[in-house]
Amino acid sequence: MKLISAIIQPHRLEIVRDALLATGVEGMTVTEVRGYGRQKGHKEVYRGAEYTISFIPKLKLEVAVTDERAEAVIAAIQKAAHTGKIGDGKIFVLDLEAALRVRTGERDGDAL
Amino acid sequence: MINGADTVWLMVSSALVLMMTLPALGFFYAGLVQAKNILSVLFQTFAIAAMVSLFWFVFVYSECFSGSGAWIGDLKAAFLNHMARGSIHPGTAIPESVFVMYQMTFAAITPALIIGAYVERIKFGAVLLFSALWLVLVYAPACHWIWGGGFLAQWGAMDFAGGIVVHLTAGLSALLAAWALGPRRGFPHSVNPPHAPWMVMVGAAFLWVGWFGFNAGSALKAGADAGMTMLATHLAAATATCVWMGIEWIKFGKPSLVGAVTGTVAGLATITPASGYVGPEGAVVLGILGGLVTYGAVLVVKRHMKVDDALDVLGVHGVGGALGSLVLPFVTGLGNGGTALARSVGAQFLVQLEAVAIVGAWSLIATALIILAVKKVAGWHIGREGEIQGLDFTSHGEAGYHSAG
Numbered sequence: 407m408k409l410i411s412a413i414i415q416p417h418r419l420e421i422v423r424d425a426l427l428a429t430g431v432e433g434m435t436v437t438e439v440r441g442y443g444r445q446k447g448h449k450e451v452y453r454g455a456e457y458t459i460s461f462i463p464k465l466k467l468e469v470a471v472t473d474e475r476a477e478a479v480i481a482a483i484q485k486a487a488h489t490g491k492i493g494d495g496k497i498f499v500l501d502l503e504a505a506l507r508v509r510t511g512e513r514d515g516d517a518l
Numbered sequence: 519m520i521n522g523a524d525t526v527w528l529m530v531s532s533a534l535v536l537m538m539t540l541p542a543l544g545f546f547y548a549g550l551v552q553a554k555n556i557l558s559v560l561f562q563t564f565a566i567a568a569m570v571s572l573f574w575f576v577f578v579y580s581e582c583f584s585g586s587g588a589w590i591g592d593l594k595a596a597f598l599n600h601m602a603r604g605s606i607h608p609g610t611a612i613p614e615s616v617f618v619m620y621q622m623t624f625a626a627i628t629p630a631l632i633i634g635a636y637v638e639r640i641k642f643g644a645v646l647l648f649s650a651l652w653l654v655l656v657y658a659p660a661c662h663w664i665w666g667g668g669f670l671a672q673w674g675a676m677d678f679a680g681g682i683v684v685h686l687t688a689g690l691s692a693l694l695a696a697w698a699l700g701p702r703r704g705f706p707h708s709v710n711p712p713h714a715p716w717m718v719m720v721g722a723a724f725l726w727v728g729w730f731g732f733n734a735g736s737a738l739k740a741g742a743d744a745g746m747t748m749l750a751t752h753l754a755a756a757t758a759t760c761v762w763m764g765i766e767w768i769k770f771g772k773p774s775l776v777g778a779v780t781g782t783v784a785g786l787a788t789i790t791p792a793s794g795y796v797g798p799e800g801a802v803v804l805g806i807l808g809g810l811v812t813y814g815a816v817l818v819v820k821r822h823m824k825v826d827d828a829l830d831v832l833g834v835h836g837v838g839g840a841l842g843s844l845v846l847p848f849v850t851g852l853g854n855g856g857t858a859l860a861r862s863v864g865a866q867f868l869v870q871l872e873a874v875a876i877v878g879a880w881s882l883i884a885t886a887l888i889i890l891a892v893k894k895v896a897g898w899h900i901g902r903e904g905e906i907q908g909l910d911f912t913s914h915g916e917a918g919y920h921s922a923g
Contacts, residue, residue, distance in 0.1 A: 450711055452776045453830060454766070454817050457711035
């Protein structure tokens with residue numbers, strides 16, 4: 407199993423969600439996060455003064471999938487989150503050792 | 519004899535001006551600070567309004583409006599003991615109680631304007647002591663000199679609704695307080711931007727509406743003067759809003775909401791001293807000048823003087839108020855609807871210049887003494903650690919926002 411953790415632009419969430427639904431992903435977790443990559447934040451102007459915003463608001467999406475579905479899901483996120491502009495985000499893929507559904511006690515593939 | 523219409527208008531105006539402090543100025547300023555300081559700003563405006571009201575009752579009203587001294591009033595109206603239920607304010611057709619209430623709301627907002635300079639880094643006790651001393655030593659004399667029959671009134675200084683008494687005094691004192699306090703951590707390069715621009719807009723919108731009470735109420739009666747004052751006030755605010763919007767659009771490629779509503783407040787401050795004397799054309803000219811000059815002033819204070827007047831009290835209020843007071847003689851005769859000057863334009867300009875210079879100088883001198891006293895008695899800066907933690911928690915043990923639950 408893989409845990410796919412994607413940092414995306416907040417305004418791409420709905421599109422990414424639709425793409426993931428189309429691949430058969432049943433659930434996901436979304437967290438509001440802040441951070442920066444190579445571009446080191448951006449500038450905002452208030453009353454004529456420029457402020458550097460180092461940590462830009464992003465969304466972190468987490469999806470747990472079986473190994474065979476992982477590549478399709480990664481591709482779907484990459485395609486849906488892509489705008490071509492700086493700050494589109496990153497996708498991290500981690501090995502997932504175990505998964506457990508709290509309500510039923512089902513494990514691993516059955517729990518996803 | 520008491521006039522019902524005048525009385526109603528002044529009671530409504532009193533409520534409008536109190537609304538400018540609570541909640542308007544609170545929102546306007548609170549949106550401009552960081553999230554960890556929102557409550558401290560709201561609390562400072564609220565506490566100042568409450569405290570000033572009591573001082574007003576005890577002796578400050580008397581200091582401002584009782585007696586005919588050139589420099590300061592007397593104490594005959596202390597504790598408002600002079601006032602029977604049916605008393606009429608001399609020269610008007612409104613009850614004395616309504617005049618006292620109306621002027622009290624001016625006294626409440628003026629020290630509250632100053633907090634914009636020292637937000638995010640001052641002790642709460644220092645805010646209260648500073649505001650109390652400032653009310654007694656700066657606001658009350660200036661108010662008496664111009665509105666209470668003091669020497670500037672005798673010279674013929676014109677300040678319809680407080681360009682000098684309110685905005686100039688607050689702006690200059692704010693600059694000095696900000697300078698004495700030192701800048702916020704990271705100023706000027708890495709200070710955090712406003713945490714809630716939408717709240718700044720809500721505050722400015724309430725200020726805009728409340729300002730009709732501030733300016734048109736200063737006619738002290740319902741009628742043609744109040745009507746023209748309200749129109750002039752609105753036109754100047756609208757014009758200065760468009761000017762700030764235009765400048766930012768040209769300069770940065772995008773007009774910002776915070777910039778536009780700052781222009782609104784700057785336009786309102788600029789028209790204030792002249793609001794009862796100009797017609798529509800004069801008001802628009804003041805709006806244009808107010809927008810352009812205050813925009814420049816905000817940049818000058820931060821970039822060239824390197825003073826962290828955090829929310830631009832000098833640039834927006836002080837410069838706006840002074841500008842309106844000085845340009846006033848030149849625009850009253852513009853187009854239709856203005857009032858005639860009692861003397862030539864040049865002679866009136868000279869009087870205005872003297873009033874601005876004298877009140878400005880006194881504001882700086884007295885504020886310097888007040889700062890020294892406050893530092894000794896109540897302390898001054900919250901300390902670097904308290905500043906990082908935020909005043910909401912450090913000073914009040916509260917949080918403006920809880921992330922969950």
